[in-house]
Amino acid sequence: MRYDARGKRGFTGLQKCVAAIKLMAMGESPDSVDDYMRMSERTARENLYLLARGVVETFSDQYLRKPSLHDMQQLSAAREERHGFPGMLGSIDCTHWKWRNCLVAWKGQVVGSNNDVNVLDQSLIFDDLLSGKAPDAPFTVNGNEYKFGYYLRDGIHPQYSTFVKAFRHPIDPRDKYFKRRQEGVRKDVERAFGVLKSKWHIVEHAARPYELDTL
Known part of the structure; x- marks a missing residue:
């Protein structure tokens, strides 16, 4: 919280977080916060980026890292206990987030398809x-020993x-x-993305940033 040249006090940290979370939860544009909080579009947008960057920096070491062998063994054991698939690391499914401001020269070159950004990205x-x-x-499995784990997929992906x-x-x-059990497990991942979009509507609308690093 700072004071400007007029001596007027700025927004508190709580107000800035509320504005950023409102943009993510409602999926609205940054200028919509002006009617509710009298906050400028630029300030709301910067708050959104700062909050997202802070979350990444805080939790990346724990949640945004490559899983270790111990993590993979725990994942495999949990999948086998819950779904009955030994050696399964997970079910890969993905949703795409349309990039409204994707550069024409980059069309088809961004991860995903056309001007979409794959939310799951490549593991x-x-x-x-x-x-x-x-x-x-x-x-x-059935008396045969396998060296690496695997993922469940649908039929449209490569062999x-x-x-x-x-x-x-x-x-x-x-x-x-x-087939019934395999498709049931994959439904869990599809439901997870459904909950993601219902809780954070920003993913349902076209992404507004201009830079891929910001996305």
Whole structure:
């Protein structure tokens, strides 16, 4: 909280946080805060960026890092206990956030498609699994031992060994059961993104920043 050249006191830290969270929760443009808090568009936008940057700097070491071997083993054990899939690291699904101000020269080159930004982005673990550099997380299925974990996907993605897809047209009862369980697990991830968009409407609307680093 500072004083300007007129000696007028500025907004408190709590007011700035409220403005930033309001923009994220409502998905409104920064100039909408002027009617509610008498805060300028520039101040509201800067508060939003500062809050987001502060969250990243505070929690990145714990939540935005590459999982260790111990983390992968814990993930695999939790997935097996809850869903019955040994060795599964998770279910990869994604949602796209449209970038309204994407540069024409960058169209199709940004992660995602056209002028969209993939919210999930590419997992560092997934990249290591494709290149065979991931830590060994062995598991056994039907008497066969496997070295690396895997992810559940739907049928439209490439045929990678790290993907386990459901049967397209199952006939055997076991295949039908597997398809039902596999699709049920993937629904959990889709619901998670649904909750994300319902709580933070900023993801439902086109992203307004001009710089990719800000996004």
